Amino acid sequence: MQFLRNLIEKQxxxxxxxxxxxxxxxxxxDAFETFLFAPDHRAPKSGVHVRDYVxxxxxxxxxxxxMLPCLLxxxxxTGAQHFAAWHKVAADKEYVTGWLQAMFAPNAAAPTAFxxxxxxxxxxxxxxxxxxxxxxxIEMLFSVIRKEEVSEGYLVSGMLIALIVPASIPxxxxxxxxxxxxxxxxxxxxxxxxxxxxxxxxxxAFLFFAFAAQMSGDMVWVAGNQSPVGVPGxxxxxxxxxxxxxxxxxxxxxxxxxxxxxxxxxxxFFGNIPGSAGEMSKxxxxxxxFWLVFTGVGSWRVMLAGVLGLLASGYLMKGFVGxxxxxxxxxxxxxxxxxxxxxxxxxxxxxxATDPVSSPETNTGKWIYGALxxxxxxxxxxxxxxxxxxxxxxxxxxxxxAPGIDHFVVAANIKRRLAHS
Amino acid sequence: xxxxxxxxxxxLRLAGAPEPVFADAPEPARVVLETAEFPGxxxxxxxxxxxxxxxxxxxxxxxxxxxxxxxSPVTGKVARIDFGERRxxxxxxxxxxxxxxxxxxxxxxxxxxxDRDALIKAIKGAGLWPLFRQRPGGKMPRSNKVPVAxxxxxMDTAPLAADPAFAMQGRKQDLQAxxxxxxxxxPGKVYLTLRAAGDHQSDLRDLKGxxxxxxxxxxxxxxxxxxxxxxQPMKLAETCWALRLQDVARLGEWARTGKYPAKTVVxxxxxxxxxxxxxxxxxxAEVSALNGGKAIGGDVxxxxxxxxxxxxxxADAAISSRCTTLTVIPEGTDQRDLFGWALxxxxxxxxxxxxxxxxxxxxxxxxxxxLNGGHRPIVNIGAWERVSPLDIHTSYLVRAIxxxxxxxAVKLGLLEVTEEDVALCxxxxxxxxxxxxxxxxxxxxxxxxx
Numbered sequence: 001m002q003f004l005r006n007l008i009e010k011q012x013x014x015x016x017x018x019x020x021x022x023x024x025x026x027x028x029x030d031a032f033e034t035f036l037f038a039p040d041h042r043a044p045k046s047g048v049h050v051r052d053y054v055x056x057x058x059x060x061x062x063x064x065x066x067m068l069p070c071l072l073x074x075x076x077x078t079g080a081q082h083f084a085a086w087h088k089v090a091a092d093k094e095y096v097t098g099w100l101q102a103m104f105a106p107n108a109a110a111p112t113a114f115x116x117x118x119x120x121x122x123x124x125x126x127x128x129x130x131x132x133x134x135x136x137x138i139e140m141l142f143s144v145i146r147k148e149e150v151s152e153g154y155l156v157s158g159m160l161i162a163l164i165v166p167a168s169i170p171x172x173x174x175x176x177x178x179x180x181x182x183x184x185x186x187x188x189x190x191x192x193x194x195x196x197x198x199x200x201x202x203x204x205a206f207l208f209f210a211f212a213a214q215m216s217g218d219m220v221w222v223a224g225n226q227s228p229v230g231v232p233g234x235x236x237x238x239x240x241x242x243x244x245x246x247x248x249x250x251x252x253x254x255x256x257x258x259x260x261x262x263x264x265x266x267x268x269f270f271g272n273i274p275g276s277a278g279e280m281s282k283x284x285x286x287x288x289x290f291w292l293v294f295t296g297v298g299s300w301r302v303m304l305a306g307v308l309g310l311l312a313s314g315y316l317m318k319g320f321v322g323x324x325x326x327x328x329x330x331x332x333x334x335x336x337x338x339x340x341x342x343x344x345x346x347x348x349x350x351x352x353a354t355d356p357v358s359s360p361e362t363n364t365g366k367w368i369y370g371a372l373x374x375x376x377x378x379x380x381x382x383x384x385x386x387x388x389x390x391x392x393x394x395x396x397x398x399x400x401x402a403p404g405i406d407h408f409v410v411a412a413n414i415k416r417r418l419a420h421s
Numbered sequence: 422x423x424x425x426x427x428x429x430x431x432x433l434r435l436a437g438a439p440e441p442v443f444a445d446a447p448e449p450a451r452v453v454l455e456t457a458e459f460p461g462x463x464x465x466x467x468x469x470x471x472x473x474x475x476x477x478x479x480x481x482x483x484x485x486x487x488x489x490x491x492x493s494p495v496t497g498k499v500a501r502i503d504f505g506e507r508r509x510x511x512x513x514x515x516x517x518x519x520x521x522x523x524x525x526x527x528x529x530x531x532x533x534x535x536d537r538d539a540l541i542k543a544i545k546g547a548g549l550w551p552l553f554r555q556r557p558g559g560k561m562p563r564s565n566k567v568p569v570a571x572x573x574x575x576m577d578t579a580p581l582a583a584d585p586a587f588a589m590q591g592r593k594q595d596l597q598a599x600x601x602x603x604x605x606x607x608p609g610k611v612y613l614t615l616r617a618a619g620d621h622q623s624d625l626r627d628l629k630g631x632x633x634x635x636x637x638x639x640x641x642x643x644x645x646x647x648x649x650x651x652x653q654p655m656k657l658a659e660t661c662w663a664l665r666l667q668d669v670a671r672l673g674e675w676a677r678t679g680k681y682p683a684k685t686v687v688x689x690x691x692x693x694x695x696x697x698x699x700x701x702x703x704x705x706a707e708v709s710a711l712n713g714g715k716a717i718g719g720d721v722x723x724x725x726x727x728x729x730x731x732x733x734x735x736a737d738a739a740i741s742s743r744c745t746t747l748t749v750i751p752e753g754t755d756q757r758d759l760f761g762w763a764l765x766x767x768x769x770x771x772x773x774x775x776x777x778x779x780x781x782x783x784x785x786x787x788x789x790x791x792l793n794g795g796h797r798p799i800v801n802i803g804a805w806e807r808v809s810p811l812d813i814h815t816s817y818l819v820r821a822i823x824x825x826x827x828x829x830a831v832k833l834g835l836l837e838v839t840e841e842d843v844a845l846c847x848x849x850x851x852x853x854x855x856x857x858x859x860x861x862x863x864x865x866x867x868x869x870x871x
Contacts, residue, residue: 001759034795038761041792042753045733047840047857048847049724049750050433053769053776055794057762059802059851062775149795193798193852295775297802356802361816363806410817414832417812421656 008033027143031150059297060152066291066298067159067351069284071124074277078123078167078223079116081274082236083108085222089239098122098225123167123223124277130171132158134178142187153192153199153357154182160200160351163278164344164392165207166215168223168235173211177203197399198358201348204392216387218242221274241274244342245381245388251330256338258330268341279344289350298354301363302370306349309374311336317382331382345377348391358399362409369405373398424617425651427638429810431772431845433580435728436785437692437750441587444698446687447714448520449706452495453739454480454513459551459561461868462489464510472499477681478528479548480513486563488541492548494683494704494742496525517703533602533676540605547675549682551742552668556649556661558864559839568662570609570653573600575625575666576616576636578643579727579841583688583746585666586621588699592670593624599673604630607662614648625666640729641810646842650811655837667745687711687740691728691749692787693721707739711747722790724748729844730857733790753789761793769793772804772849797852805856808845811837815846819856822863827870830863839864 014022015029022029033039034057043049086095086108095108100122106115135154143150161178181202186195208215221243224236242250244263251258263273271281279285292298314336320326331339340346353359353373360369373394380390387393456464463484468474474497479490495517503511519525531546544550555562562568575585589596603611610632615622617637626633634652636642645663649655664672671682688699689711700711708723709716716736717723724731725741728748732741740747758764765777770786778784805815813834821830840857847856 004759005757030795037757037759038791038793039795040755040757041795041853043790043792044855044858046731047855048729048844049722049731049733049748049790050435050728050788050848051792051794051853052773052849052851053761053766053771053778053793054773054849054851055762055792055853056797056800056851057794058775059773059800061763149797151797153800191798193800296773296804296807297775299803356800361801361803362814363803406817410814410833413812413814413834417832417834418657420654421658 004036008036024144027148027150028140031140031143034149056152060155062295062297063156063292063351064159066288067156067163067278069287070163070278070281070347071159073271073281073284074163074167075117075120075124077120077271077280078277079111079119080272081222082119082224083111083116085224085236085239085241090236096225100125101225120167124162126171127162127165127167127169127174127277128158130174131161131178134175135161135182138179138182138187139191142191146191151192153186157182157198157200160278161203164200164204164276164347164352166220166223166275167277168220169207169214170211173207173214174203177207177210180206193357195357196403197396198352198355201352201392201396201399205396208392218246221276243275243388244268244273245331248330248334248342249388251333253328253330253333255330255333256335259334259338259342265338265341268338276344279347282341282346285346285350289346292350292354298350299356299359299366301366302354302359302373303349305367305370306345306353306374307340309371310339310345310378311374312371313375313378314339317378326383329382331388339378339381343381343389343391345374345391348377348395349373353395353398358402360402360406360409362406364412365402365405365409368409369398369402372401422633422635424635424637425642427636427642427647427810429807430639430641431808431849432578432639433728433770433788433848434783434785435580435692435770436787437690437694437697437748438581439583439688439690439697439699439746441584442698443686444696444700446700446702446706446710449517449703449710449739450520451500451707451739452493452515452517452703452705453707454491454493454515454705455739455741456481456510456512458741458743461560461563464491466502466510466513468499468502468513470499470502473497474499474515475526475528476683477530477548479546480515481510483563486545488545489550489561489563490546490548491551491742492528492681494681495519496523496527527680530675530679530681532679537605540602544602544672547681549672549675552664552671554645554663556645556655556663556839557836558868559841562660562662564660566660568607568609569655569659570661571603571607571611572645572648572652572661572663573603573611573613573631573666573669574643574645574648574663575613575622576619576643577665577745578616578640579729579746580640581690581746581748582643582727583686583690583699584619584621585745586615586619586625588686588688588745589666589670590621590624592673593627595670595673595677596625596666597628597630597673598676599669599671600628600630602672602676603664603669609661610653612648612652614643614645614652616643638810641808641842641845644842646838647810650837657831657836665743665745668743685744687744687747689747689749691724691747693719693751694747694749702740704742705739708734708736708747711740717749720752720754721749722752724750728788729848730841751787751789753791756789756791758793772808773851792853794851794853796854799854800852802851804849804851805846808849809843811842813837815843815856818863819854819859822859822866825866827863827866831867835860835863835867
């Protein structure tokens with residue numbers, strides 16, 4: 001350890017000395033240095049002389065730990081879904097191996113747990129590498145331009161992005177999406193702490209509208225190794241599998257039966273379903289949510305308000321059908337609690353709506369914001385004719401309203417203050 | 422008696438609490454009066470280097486209000502007068518003849534008598550006006566505004582702070598005399614705030630003429646800012662005054678004896694302090710007087726005050742005139758934790774459960790002066806809200822000040838806080854923002870523009 005310290009102290013002069021050629025790159029060196037050793041800053045001589053052991057690195061690391069169950073399940077289930085699909089439609093064809101499978105050849109006919117994990121890693125690792133590589137690269141570039149320390153915000157965004165896209169996503173699309181979101185969604189506002197929209201959600205929205213064929217529909221949720229003509233990306237030729245919400249969307253009546261005919265409740269809860277990489281296992285999400293609330297890093301107010309808001313608006317929509325105000329659709333007929341089991345709402349409300357930067361800061365504001373995320377999600381799911389899922393749009397919309405919600409909460413505080421004056 | 426329960430806040434469990442034992446500190450060789458302790462004053466020096474002074478003799482005054490004087494806390498000789506730019510008085514060093522065994526001589530002081538104006542003039546002339554603090558702002562009162570209430574704080578919940586109730590044992594007569602004076606200064610009430618179910622309070626609860634309010638809960642339940650917000654929230658354009666129990670006792674001592682109250686009680690605390698006791702010590706004494714006459718050495722930070730609110734002083738400097746706690750903690754020079762952000766960090770103190778200190782709720786921690794992280798823009802994970810019992814949206818207040826929007830900042834509650842009220846925000850902030858500095862900048866701007 002002392003050896004490492006000495007080495008770094010030596011290098012330090014290269015980057016921090018004003019006359020050094022490498023001086024401009026000091027934010028990069030600092031990022032690497034403080035990754036290893038806590039920075040050498042001490043409290044000013046006046047004011048508060050001691051500080052909490054938590055820094056932003058630890059906060060972000062805590063969120064990453066919260067997402068680990070989702071990531072592990074994503075790796076497993078990407079492989080499991082792949083082999084299941086392979087057996088359904090292509091068992092008689094020749095199995096094409098991917099880059100990692102070339103080293104650990106799978107038994108496609110009877111895949112082992114190891115084969116499943118290898119396939120999951122084969123898809124998830126490149127996604128993580130592209131997400132982090134492109135995103136962190138841009139962040140570091142902007143840090144150098146701004147001459148300030150590299151902020152840790154993207155460590156969470158990078159992981160989130162990998163978990164909210166289909167595992168079949170073409171990497172070049174992902175790279176463009178990440179670059180778009182980090183530059184236009186975050187850096188133009190001033191970087192970490194200044195952005196209006198959740199950067200990870202910006203990536204998803206960009207991909208959703210720019211490359212709709214690879215981000216929606218029934219064909220993209222199960223990853224493959226082949227790249228058949230006409231279908232870009234890595235899919236299994238001819239295999240289509242609707243997500244739970246798409247099944248519900250297509251149902252005309254008795255959506256619950258239509259849903260359970262395809263996916264059982266336990267499949268939905270434990271995540272034995274196709275979907276975006278991280279949203280599938282509700283159990284994994286709940287583990288992460290518990291950790292976030294326990295450590296105090298994620299806001300339980302947003303999470304609880306979101307779930308209550310979704311459930312309440314589910315009943316509300318059913319009531320509107322009874323009054324004849326809206327036309328009954330499949331999603332309205334779904335049992336209200338089943339809305340929690342389908343789609344990415346739990347993932348979104350746990351990991352994305354709670355983003356401290358793009359959500360309201362006041363406690364009252366968090367309740368309103370969370371409830372509205374639930375409400376808008378339900379609106380899109382039930383009333384919008386095209387999109388099965390509304391979580392992404394709901395969170396982005398409420399991100400835009402978050403400062404407005406806070407404004408009214410703060411205005412009420414000011415009014416209270418003036419009232420007793 | 423009313424009990425107020427504060428739920429939001431945080432008690433830092435630090436090692437090195439002062440033992441509840443009194444000791445007499447040796448007479449210091451020198452005392453040092455620093456004008457930096459009273460920001461805003463325009464000092465005019467009344468003595469020259471080499472002059473002999475008596476205890477209680479005025480040595481400088483404030484040109485903005487020439488009644489306000491600062492008195493020598495010792496009998497001796499003016500050893501040195503330091504001036505800064507444009508001959509602004511920085512500090513005055515006075516040799517203490519009592520250190521050599523010489524007898525102490527007391528200067529004649531004005532007597533507390535007459536109506537309110539005469540009494541204020543007498544307090545100012547006796548050099549005791551610097552004991553008062555005004556809200557809003559937290560500085561010495563320098564206007565003619567009549568306070569709507571006066572708060573005597575008989576508790577201190579800051580980490581390792583001296584317990585005023587313990588320090589002021591046996592001073593009932595002084596305290597009563599002080600309160601009798603304060604009652605003449607305000608048409609409103611004089612409040613005494615005490616720790617609910619605290620020790621050593623039997624004298625305090627017998628005091629006449631005060632309305633007692635009990636506070637319980639974690640820090641900042643013992644801060645006057647918290648007390649004001651719960652007892653009698655200030656309206657705009659109102660002021661109130663705040664003293665601590667120790668200040669009230671000194672006022673009372675002057676009223677009863679007619680002499681300048683040059684001795685105070687200072688608790689020495691902190692994990693790096695050699696002897697942790699309540700010392701009877703001379704005002705403005707050299708720090709070494711609190712360490713058996715020896716300079717405190719080593720890689721330590723000596724804080725005049727507590728770890729949440731105070732100034733680091735050099736080992737050869739002196740304590741401030743209102744000092745009640747001296748905290749000595751390790752400085753932590755050149756100590757850098759490998760992977761500090763990732764390891765569970767069992768032995769580290771944190772408000773957040775992402776550091777595993779919650780596994781040991783009783784452990785007392787040794788903290789040094791490291792920031793434990795780099796400075797980042799505000800990312801509010803809700804920790805500020807959880808340590809602030811005041812009805813103030815701190816992050817919005819901070820942003821308003823940073824945008825120089827003082828009008829908005831006042832609406833958001835700037836006048837209800839000082840830096841000590843937001844000290845816990847600074848402590849818990851993962852982005853290592855210094856909230857107190859921002860608040861003080863806002864208060865200064867308000868003072869200039871208001």
